Amino acid sequence: MIPPIFFANARVVDPSRGLDARGALLVEDGRIVAAGPEAANQGVPEGAEIVDCLGATVLPGLVDMRVFVGEPGGEHRETLETASRAAAAGGVTTIVTMPDTNPVIDDPALVDFVLRRARDTAIVRVHPMAAMTRGLAGDELAEFGLLKEAGAIAFTEGRRSLKSARVMRNALTYARDFDALIVHHAEDADLACGGVMNEGETATRLGLPGIPREAETVVLDRDLRLARLTGGRYHAAQISCAAAVSALRRAKLKGNGVTAAAAIAHLSLNENDIGAYRTFFKMSPPLRSEEERCAVVEALADGTIDVVCSAHDPQDVEGKRQPFAEAADGAIGLETMLSVGLRLFHSGAVPLIRLVEAMSTAPARLLGLEAGTLATGAPADLVLVDLNRPWIVREEDLHSRSKNTAFEGARLTGKVLRTLVGGRTVYREH
Amino acid sequence: MASLFPHRHLLGIEGLSPQDIAYLLDSAEVAVDVSRQVEKKKATLRGRTQINLFFEASTRTQSSFELAGKRLGADVMNMSVAASSVKKGETLIDTAMTLNAMRPDILVVRHHAAGAVALLAQKVECAVINAGDGSHEHPTQALLDALTIRRHKGRLGGLVVAICGDIAHSRVARSNILLLTAMGAQVRVAAPSTLLPAGVERLGVSVFTSMRRALAEADVVMMLRLQRERMSAAYVPSVREYFRIWGLDAEKLSVAKPDAIVMHPGPMNRGVEIDPLIADGVQSVIREQVEMGVAVRMAVLEALGAHLPKVVGLVA
Numbered sequence: 001m002i003p004p005i006f007f008a009n010a011r012v013v014d015p016s017r018g019l020d021a022r023g024a025l026l027v028e029d030g031r032i033v034a035a036g037p038e039a040a041n042q043g044v045p046e047g048a049e050i051v052d053c054l055g056a057t058v059l060p061g062l063v064d065m066r067v068f069v070g071e072p073g074g075e076h077r078e079t080l081e082t083a084s085r086a087a088a089a090g091g092v093t094t095i096v097t098m099p100d101t102n103p104v105i106d107d108p109a110l111v112d113f114v115l116r117r118a119r120d121t122a123i124v125r126v127h128p129m130a131a132m133t134r135g136l137a138g139d140e141l142a143e144f145g146l147l148k149e150a151g152a153i154a155f156t157e158g159r160r161s162l163k164s165a166r167v168m169r170n171a172l173t174y175a176r177d178f179d180a181l182i183v184h185h186a187e188d189a190d191l192a193c194g195g196v197m198n199e200g201e202t203a204t205r206l207g208l209p210g211i212p213r214e215a216e217t218v219v220l221d222r223d224l225r226l227a228r229l230t231g232g233r234y235h236a237a238q239i240s241c242a243a244a245v246s247a248l249r250r251a252k253l254k255g256n257g258v259t260a261a262a263a264i265a266h267l268s269l270n271e272n273d274i275g276a277y278r279t280f281f282k283m284s285p286p287l288r289s290e291e292e293r294c295a296v297v298e299a300l301a302d303g304t305i306d307v308v309c310s311a312h313d314p315q316d317v318e319g320k321r322q323p324f325a326e327a328a329d330g331a332i333g334l335e336t337m338l339s340v341g342l343r344l345f346h347s348g349a350v351p352l353i354r355l356v357e358a359m360s361t362a363p364a365r366l367l368g369l370e371a372g373t374l375a376t377g378a379p380a381d382l383v384l385v386d387l388n389r390p391w392i393v394r395e396e397d398l399h400s401r402s403k404n405t406a407f408e409g410a411r412l413t414g415k416v417l418r419t420l421v422g423g424r425t426v427y428r429e430h
Numbered sequence: 431m432a433s434l435f436p437h438r439h440l441l442g443i444e445g446l447s448p449q450d451i452a453y454l455l456d457s458a459e460v461a462v463d464v465s466r467q468v469e470k471k472k473a474t475l476r477g478r479t480q481i482n483l484f485f486e487a488s489t490r491t492q493s494s495f496e497l498a499g500k501r502l503g504a505d506v507m508n509m510s511v512a513a514s515s516v517k518k519g520e521t522l523i524d525t526a527m528t529l530n531a532m533r534p535d536i537l538v539v540r541h542h543a544a545g546a547v548a549l550l551a552q553k554v555e556c557a558v559i560n561a562g563d564g565s566h567e568h569p570t571q572a573l574l575d576a577l578t579i580r581r582h583k584g585r586l587g588g589l590v591v592a593i594c595g596d597i598a599h600s601r602v603a604r605s606n607i608l609l610l611t612a613m614g615a616q617v618r619v620a621a622p623s624t625l626l627p628a629g630v631e632r633l634g635v636s637v638f639t640s641m642r643r644a645l646a647e648a649d650v651v652m653m654l655r656l657q658r659e660r661m662s663a664a665y666v667p668s669v670r671e672y673f674r675i676w677g678l679d680a681e682k683l684s685v686a687k688p689d690a691i692v693m694h695p696g697p698m699n700r701g702v703e704i705d706p707l708i709a710d711g712v713q714s715v716i717r718e719q720v721e722m723g724v725a726v727r728m729a730v731l732e733a734l735g736a737h738l739p740k741v742v743g744l745v746a
Contacts, residue, residue, distance in 0.1 A: 134667070141664050143671040170664045173623045177639045230623075 002423055004028040006044045007384065010053035012036050014060060015357035016373035025058050027380040030423035035374035053384060056417060059356050060372050061093025061124075061381035062338060063363040065183070065261060066237060066309035068158075068330065069095075070401075071117060072110075073102025078314035078401045080114070083334065084122035085399040088427035090335040091383035091416040092310070093124050094364070094371050099131040100158035106131035106142045108150035115151050123426040124419075125381070127153040127367065132171050132182060138162050141171055144178050153367050156183040156237065159284065159329070163189060165222055172232025181366065185237045186219040186244075187211075187285060196325045198271045198286045206277065208325060211286050213241040220244050224251040227258050235366065236260035239305055240285040242295030249304050259366055260304070262296050263311035264337045265406060267344060269293070273406070279320045279327035280406045283311070300358060301350045307366065308358040310337040314402030331406040335398055340407060342387060342414035352387075380423040389415040435733035439551050439558040442567035443608040451576070451609060458577050458722070458729035465501065465724055475504035475735050478535040482508045483525075484561070485541040490696060490720070491561050491570075495538045498727035502735070504536070522546060523553055530554040535738050536731060539563075544601075557734040565599050571695055572605035574726040576613065578719050579650055582691050587614030592644045592686075593635075594620040595654030595676065595703050598627040598665075602695045603654060607633050620644030622676065624665040641675070641682045648686040652693040653678050653703050669702050679705040683713065691715045 007025040012035050014020075023037040028045060035058070044050060064087065070077035080097070087095050097114060099105035105114060111128050118126035130152035134140045144155060155175060162168045162184065175182050192215040197203050199210025220236055224247060227234035239245060239260045251258050265283060270290045274281045281287060288296075299305040313330025320327050333340075341359060344350040357372075364372030371381055393407045419427035434453050437445070464470060480499040482492050492508060499506040511525060520528075522541070529537065536557045539547045544564030551558040562568040580586055591610050597603045597619050610617045611634045619630060620638040631637045638644035645651060656672060666672050673679075678692065692704075692714045700706040709716060 133664070139664065140661060141667040143667040145667075145671050145675050164664075167664045170624050174666070176623050 002030070004045045004048035005051060005420070005423070006048045007051045007053050007058055008040065009055060010384070011055065011057040012374065013057055013353055013356050014374040015353050015361040016060070016375055018353070019374075020353045025374065025382070027420065027423050030380055032374055032376060032378050032380050032382075034376055051384070056384055056386045058374070059091070059383050059385060060360045060374050061383050061419065061421065062091050062359045063094040063096070063367070063369065063371050064092045064310050064312065064334060064337065065096045065307055065363045065367070066098065066263065066311045067095040067334065068098045068100065068313040070314060071101065072113065076401070077316050079121065080118050080126060081121040082399060082401040083312070084118075084124045084126065086312070086332070086334040087124045088419045088421070089399050089416060091338045091385060091419050092334055093381035093383070093419060093421045094369060095124060095126055095334070096153055096367065097126060097128045098158040099129055099156065100136060100160070104131050104136050106134050106136070108143065108146045111147055111150040111152050124421050125371070127151070127369070129154045129156045129183060131155070132157050132162065133167065136160055138164060138167060141167070141174055144175055144180050148178050148180055154181040154183050154235070157185065159185060161185050161187045161189060161219055165226065168223060169226050169230060172226055172230040172234060176230060176232045179233070181233045181235055183235045183237050184223055185284070186216055186223055188215045188218045191215040191218060196282065196286070197274060198288045200271070200289060202271045202274070206274070213243055213288065213292070216241060216285055217243045217247060220247055224248070224256060224258060227251070228254065228256050234258045238263045238266065238285060238309070238311060239296060239299070240266045240288050241292045245295050245299040245304055248299070252304065259306040261307035261309045262300060262305045263309055264333055264340050265311065265331060266293065267297055267300060267308065268340050269406060274324075277324040279322060279324055280331055280404050280408070282324060282327050282329055283313070283331055284329040297344060297349050300344070301354060303354070306358065306362045308337070308341060308355070309363070310334050314400055315404045316402055320404050331404050332398070332400045332402055333405070335400065336393060336405065336407050336412070338383070338385065338416060339391070339412040339414045343412070345387075346413055380420050382420050383416055384418040385414060385416055387414045389413070391415050435736065438734065438737050440569055440730055440734065441548050441551060441558065441560045443569045443572050443605045443612070444567065446612070448612050451573070451613060454573055454726065454729050454733060455577050455580060457732060458573070458725045461725040461728035462722070464728070465721070470501050471503060472501060473503045474732050475499065475502040478504045478735065478738065479533070480504040480506045480536040480538065480731070481529060481534040482506065482538045482561075483511060483529065483540070484509065485511045485539070485546070486562070488540055488562070491540065494720070494723040495561060495727050498724050498731055499536075501724070502728055502731055504731070522550060526550045526553045530556070536734060557737065559730060559734065562601055565601050565604070567605045568601040569605050570723070570727055570730060571602050572609040573730070574719055574722040575606055575652065575693060575695070576609055577722045577726055578693065578715055579691070582715060583649060586610065589615045589649040590618065590647060591615050591650040591652060592618045592620055592648040593652045593654065594641065594644060594678065596625045596656050596660060597621045597630060597654070598625045599657065600654050606652065607635055611635065618644050618648070622666055625660070642685055645682055645686045648690055650691055650693065651678060651683065651686055655695065655697065655699060656703050673702055677701070677703055677705060678708050680708065683708060693719060696720070
């Protein structure tokens with residue numbers, strides 16, 4: 001039995017109740033008893049661990065909607081266990097895994113496998129997304145009904161983008177019968193073909209083939225229209241440019257039930273960070289120009305972009321120690337998402353409560369999870385953060401099995417001190 | 431006897447009045463009795479030529495029409511065009527003109543394209559019966575279904591009929607919706623959203639995406655065949671998921687009225703849209719539908735035959 005934990009002298013931020021105030025938080029039997037200015041009123045139960053937060057901030061644990069894990073089939077890159085340790089260190093208490101594994105998660109038995117492995121090895125909550133089409137081949141629908149029954153939380157093509165508008169229409173239509181969420185990486189593979197970074201001056205100077213923003217907007221526009229036609233629930237997995245933001249804004253005004261996420265990299269980095277062909281900055285969609293990044297940040301602040309995800313994508317040395325054009329896409333991000341995101345808070349671009357909402361409350365609501373809240377009775381998934389503590393990202397300190405971070409050596413302000421999942425401490429800063 | 435059926439062709443249920451439908455069903459009742467006698471043969475169509483022109487293979491519909499024609503005394507010829515002239519590049523109209531030159535009295539036509547039978551009817555001088563055109567209509571199937579229902583329930587008006595499965599691609603569903611709504615039944619359709627055609631709710635039916643809700647208190651449960659092609663075309667994921675969610679089993683049927691009848695136009699996919707135990711169970715009237723098929727087709731042939739020229743000897 002874990003003794004009750006009482007967090008005193010804290011700043012409590014709970015977007016689910018619009019709360020950002022000094023106060024306390026009490027955890028008992030794995031659930032939140034009270035959180036906020038009045039939390040200390042009923043006193044502290046006997047035998048409780050009392051944590052003096054010294055003004056540090058308590059947030060609901062983060063819910064990360066886009067996490068690539070190497071299990072099954074690529075355990076040398078990342079296992080559910082190592083990913084969960086990285087998550088805990090980053091204040092992420094729920095990870096949603098992608099189906100692009102080997103084998104692809106397109107069968108109820110495989111969903112069951114991931115859930116069992118997570119139960120036995122992971123220290124944070126794990127919810128797998130299943131493939132939208134069989135084998136991620138883009139032709140035949142996966143078994144949404146049976147997969148959802150097995151525990152699949154949503155359906156996606158993962159890194160891939162669905163080519164056929166007809167299949168997308170059918171997927172959105174079929175998903176409606178199960179109230180299932182379709183999560184899609186919008187990128188026209190033909191238009192992006194051969195490109196390795198954002199199209200424009202920087203690509204031209206580096207002599208690298210570019211990917212136009214239209215590769216994203218062409219597919220996003222199509223998807224938004226199909227979402228409207230079918231009434232299916234559509235979530236754009238990663239938005240990276242201003243034109244995509246405008247398309248979303250228009251769709252939302254029309255009352256489409258569509259939502260979108262931006263990856264932390266696209267909110268914090270731009271194409272210039274690639275510098276001398278640094279492959280850890282190669283990702284899909286590519287890092288865009290500074291103007292595009294600013295538009296995405298603005299969309300996060302005003303709520304056009306609902307969710308922030310890490311797009312955690314562990315790649316081994318083999319995949320990344322390559323000429324830029326030949327290197328694998330993707331960067332890890334579970335451990336740094338919150339601290340990097342706090343840059344937007346410190347710079348005044350995004351209010352803290354909105355940032356936390358996008359990293360926790362909004363994805364939880366979208367996925368129908370009992371998370372993203374510090375309300376009384378909710379599972380005690382929470383994170384204690386010192387918003388002002390500076391630290392330097394060092395490869396050797398990272399818990400992820402792969403070290404392809406775009407933030408090696410970065411100076412960040414704001415550090416996770418402690419992470420709880422269901423009242424159990426899964427990470428503590430030393 | 432002067433015909434009480436005012437149409438020269440039977441191209442669809444659309445265009446038939448409730449009186450026309452009732453007339454065909456009433457005369458089909460008589461044909462049922464004829465078919466149950468030892469001497470099954472009548473002379474109504476003696477000397478007449480009936481050609482069954484099937485551009486799409488169908489054993490049961492074709493043999494049902496063949497038997498119906500023969501019981502009425504007609505000379506029946508079967509032509510499976512899928513295997514012959516179309517392959518050689520002959521157009522539908524050419525085929526029609528060729529057949530017309532052979533002076534048939536009645537043409538029974540099945541074609542894979544919606545509207546093809548109506549087009550053909552404009553080009554020939556004989557009576558034409560639609561034996562199924564694409565996803566459009568299959569009027570004799572709807573009539574035989576109605577006859578089966580009426581014999582069990584004593585009426586059509588006021589009954590709750592749930593039609594379940596691939597509504598989007600089904601001519602059986604369309605003809606049944608038209609007929610049953612015209613006769614005052616309450617029609618429900620149930621299917622995964624991918625297999626519901628756009629605007630189906632405008633056809634006067636209530637639309638369901640749950641079997642349990644669609645079958646609640648139903649008098650009649652009509653299952654449709656699911657083609658395997660629907661999987662490769664991304665309409666539904668798999669047979670096992672389809673059967674779990676949409677397949678008629680004892681549990682789903684339990685919410686219908688205790689005396690509900692179960693129907694299927696055939697050929698059945700046991701274990702896909704219907705549990706074998708239900709298909710062969712006490713509520714199933716599937717084999718009876720086949721018997722009613724012959725009777726209804728006799729009634730239709732007789733009704734159209736009444737309009738054929740009666741002068742003995744040379745006809746124009």
